[in-house]
Amino acid sequence: MSIIDHGNNHKETKLKHGSLHIFANETVFDRMESRIFEMADNNLRIPRVQYMSYTPDAHVGVGTCIGTTAVWSMNDGFVSPSIVGVDIGCGMRVHLTNLTKDDIQDKSTRRAMIDAIEKYVPTNEKTTSNYDDVNLKDVLTEGVHALPEKYYIDGMSDRVETSKFNYNKDYLNDVPEKSWARAKGQLGTLGGGNHFIELQAIEIDPKNRETAEKWGLFDGQIVIMIHSGSRAWGASLGRIYTNSFKAIMGAWGVSNPDPQLVYAPVNTQEGQQYINLMYSALNFAVTNRHLIAYGVQKGISEALNKEVRFSVLYDLMHNYALKEFHQNQPMLVHRKGATRALPAGHFLNPKAYKETGHPALIPGSMATASYIMVGKDAGVKNFYSICHGAGRVRSRKATKQMITVDEFSQSMKVGTDEEILVNHRTLDAILDECPQAYKDVDQIIDSIVGANLAEVVAKCHPMAVLKAL
Structure with a gap:
């Protein structure tokens, strides 16, 4: 493996089957594990790949590393469920409120807010929601536009990456009944x-x-950051088409050293089937995050005994494959654990953000800051992709073996006035999600800023966290 240093936190590694671009400062780059380069070379075996890169949060995933941007032509390229990820449409949403830090500094107030939110947003994975007036098929085809008027929140359709993905809804007939049954109640x-x-x-x-x-x-404003995806609907499609693509690759005599890496030409029946149904999962994911935010607003207003104003700052995804135009050519841009960050004036920005560029939402970990960024013109060199978070530095199993609950507790400032409250009554239950499981988010952000891909607009300090029970 040879390395070309382009400067500004941009390195190009020459692998056996092509070039991999990496955007990371020296500290982050030196700590990258060798396995991610092996996985990149497997990805580069896919024919006619136009470009591939890693953001600084890159780490090993299934078939493809999280933190990958991979690009093919829409005319003769390939689509890969492995480079989209199983949680299709997983992404971020931030809602602005009219609350300040002083309003919720008291720990009993924050505890009441957590308890009230859980009345309206199921955090137990086995619990379903009660949106009986929301039609699943309508959501899959119309996105947030399918929601009844009572769920309206300011900015719900014009401050999102895309509020409705259009596709051939006839492909929904190919989805087995059990997938529909599992997804019902998960919005x-x-x-x-x-x-x-x-x-x-x-x-x-x-x-x-x-x-x-x-x-x-x-400064001091309270915002709500939400991270979720397409739940059982996207997970089901991911599994179905991973298996389907494996079968057709076998029938075509196509193989890859990594059996978890699957792909097919865009213009095949299988490729079109996957792309169209992937868009249904993107509609589900955006609507899911919207309804989570709706429940959060109801819970907070109830806890504070007053109407708390909510408005959408932005909603974006970091697991998808989108048709985009670059150099006036239609491209299929895969982002797996990578966030699109468009600069001011870019034609794909929603109207509300044409002048400034849209907010790029980058979470940290439970005890560290998250960031709101904005893309820069130089981001064109990486197809306007930046990091999607801090990125794991060790597996869940390794985290539980190496990190103690006391260490986790200290990072959460337990027992102090600045304690970051969680909905779990014991930290042991979520030890695998402790900040020590993740890379240093400040180093990740420094890598992105130093690469001139985006810049920081605001830092977001956690005060309360809700995780799955």
């Missing part, structure tokens, strides 16, 4: 793993105060 539910709801206090970056103010942000 508005959080899900497990690294999904979360956080109450955060904003700290504006002085260099981008003007942009922050245009977005409605102010």
